[in-house]
Amino acid sequence: MRKTIILIVDDEQGVRDTIEIILRDDYETVSVGNGLEALEVVKSMPVDLVLMDINLPHMDGFETLRMIREVDGDMGVIVISATDSAQKAVHALRLGAYDYIAKPFETDDLLSTIKRYTDRLRLKREVQFLKEELQSQFGDVDIISKTPGMKRVFELVRKVSLTSSSVLITGESGTGKELIARAIQRLGDRKDKPFVAVNCASVPSELMESELFGYERGAFTGAHTTRIGKFEYADGGTVFFDEVATLPMHLQAKLLRVLQEKSFERVGGNKLINVDIRVVAATNVNLEEAVKKGRFREDLYYRLRVVPVELPPLRERKDDIPVLAEYFLERHCKKCKKNVRGITHPALAALTEYPWPGNVRELENLIERLVVLAKGGGEITYEDIPVEIVCSDGENLRSAYEIEDFRRACRVFERHFIIGILNKTNWNRAAAAGIMKIHRNTLLNKMKELGLDVLDGQHSAHDGGEDREHVPVKIGKR
Ligand SMILES: Nc1ncnc2c1ncn2[C@@H]1O[C@H](COP(=O)(O)OP(=O)(O)OP(=O)(O)O)[C@@H](O)[C@H]1O
Ligand SMILES: [Mg+2]
Structure with a gap:
């Protein structure tokens, strides 16, 4: 699979270089110093995401954003601004920006914002691919599955x-x-x-x-x-x-x-x-x-x-849960004329863990409800998922104390423990392994063993590389 291509637009060489260094292990980057050049790149390369400063010479970031969206209405743009202004943020989001980051920002903030975007992008592309594949076989059928x-x-x-x-x-x-x-x-x-x-x-x-x-x-x-x-x-x-x-x-x-x-x-x-x-x-x-x-x-x-x-019941095809959730998210956003940026990783993980006694219908109804309740431009987060879904995974933690089979009890406990830490790090596995004081590969193997790699396709970007040192770095200027 090709690397995600990120276009960096900033008039300061120093900022461009710093961002490139942060991203270079896991992403392909291109950087330019003004809006016109940015437009040229977007027209000529399969850019996946644009990181853009607002204060640019000749044509400001808002104008550039508007023109990029004219070229590609789906292009993800994360706006970075030297001023932490709520008004500017709102304006950027209204123009279709995915998110807004104020300078100075920490490396982890930038990485996790990018990761959230690329997670969603991957899921969206997967759903698009499945829809096309199924449509070519089935004609106009509103059915989706990858299992x-x-x-x-x-x-x-x-x-x-x-x-x-x-x-x-x-x-x-x-x-x-x-x-x-x-x-x-x-x-x-x-x-x-x-x-x-x-x-x-x-x-x-x-x-x-x-x-x-x-x-x-x-x-x-x-x-x-x-x-x-x-x-x-x-x-x-x-x-x-x-x-x-x-x-x-x-x-x-x-x-x-x-x-x-x-x-x-x-x-x-x-x-x-x-x-x-x-x-x-x-x-x-x-x-x-x-x-x-x-x-x-x-x-x-x-x-x-x-x-x-x-x-098969949905709990026996957990791989379908993220794609179905994304499919219903798009469908209900369109129906409600709402723009929801996506479902965060911890939220998707909770959905994947739940046994869904009402199967696909129950999942669809929940997503519809979450879309109706979501703030425009917002995300569906772990906190939005109803407590009965978060707490009622088939074998909950309490049951680990009642299970008499030692290995099964350990498994239930390990799952809960690992999901908890992964949720803390927004499913950044390198960071989670750091907190648990184990090697990243040990964590990856455990996740596989416990069936937690179901969501793997959605989080291989920046934590897929070597262990990164998580030293917060301040970038940019006020
Ligand atoms: N694979 C799928 N892709 C997309 N939507 C699905 C899929 N499976 C089910 N749905 C949706 O889930 C809902 C329930 O599906 P359907 O009514 O066909 O289920 P059912 O098995 O007939 O349920 P019941 O036994 O309760 O009648 C529908 O809104 C349907 O569109
Ligand atoms: Mg029926």
């Missing part, structure tokens, strides 16, 4: 979409069953035909039959006209039976007949109506168990699960 388990599901979806076989989607609540059902429809030949969803749990049992099969005039009191049901309406398309386990027994028998004979009669009628439908069913309970207990027809179960698709 092997879900990629296998996508592959299965692509194959099954070309057939008319019945599909049974299983998975906990909120894992994306309906999304997958719609993707199956959208990818296949039936895409221009109706997709009719039937929620077996919410339609009252006595209405379900006429909902599905329709009825003839006079079939029952109140049936003043003939009505077609969902099966007829969906002809050529897909019927999605959500929460299929709750379908009443007598309707299970009728559904089985439709699946086998591809025909049925309306309620109160005796004319056979032929339909061509594909059935996709979903359930978050174990249907096999339901069959054993006599609550679900075995023959229907086998008819439905010609192609079984199992969606």
Whole structure:
């Protein structure tokens, strides 16, 4: 992977040199002394981030910022100013700057601001890449994942979409069953035909039959006209039976007949109506168990699960949590017309640790809430994450004292200890290893062993190099 390219814009050679020295181990740097030159560089090189002084000759930093944003509306700019003026900071942020640093600043402040930006940039690019990859395979599908388990599901979806076989989607609540059902429809030949969803749990049992099969005039009191049901309406398309386990027994028998004979009669009628439908069913309970207990027809179960698709819970695909969080962040920022700079590392770490009983839906709802509550131009931080999420990771610290298995207890303790120190250093591993008085590689190995490297892709920039001495250095002038 190429190094992040940072453009330094400052009229003072001394400041440019100092910043270059600080950044050179982990970033590629280019430096110029004025706004016009800065614009030229931005136009000709794949710059990732601009560090810019406000007081520049000819064209000031604000004007330069404005023009850079005209060339590249997404370009990250961190403004550095000799005066610690709240007004200037607000102005810079309004013009689209990522952040504002006042001189003199400490090396660590600069590095951690850059790191926060590059973390977000990496995540944004990853999400963009995943979206493009999935879109090229799936067309316009609003689904995202990078984990092997879900990629296998996508592959299965692509194959099954070309057939008319019945599909049974299983998975906990909120894992994306309906999304997958719609993707199956959208990818296949039936895409221009109706997709009719039937929620077996919410339609009252006595209405379900006429909902599905329709009825003839006079079939029952109140049936003043003939009505077609969902099966007829969906002809050529897909019927999605959500929460299929709750379908009443007598309707299970009728559904089985439709699946086998591809025909049925309306309620109160005796004319056979032929339909061509594909059935996709979903359930978050174990249907096999339901069959054993006599609550679900075995023959229907086998008819439905010609192609079984199992969606793993989110806690079993933790790598998806950061990308999904970023995906929902972008989506809800757009929806609320809000600019949130990102989710800080400690916050992402807390999200990744949480077991998400409500799966992707719960994550999406939380991100939406956090976006609504966030200050414009602000970040979602660890403090913003609700306490029940921060404190309720599957095995919390208290449980370490109750666990009797020595190795498991140590593991729980180690995880908490390491996450705590990493949070203190904004996930700078070199600094965290320093505090713990262990070698950086020992920490990296531990993190891997404890599964804490899930967020690795997002923090390899400035703490990925050799151990840096953390001596605060004051840079710049007042
Ligand atoms: N991989 C994903 N990428 C993007 N969004 C997702 C993904 N999986 C789920 N979602 C979102 O999460 C929410 C829940 O998904 P969906 O309704 O498909 O879940 P479900 O399994 O049908 O849940 P339930 O069992 O509660 O009905 C939706 O808003 C959906 O857009
Ligand atoms: Mg659903």
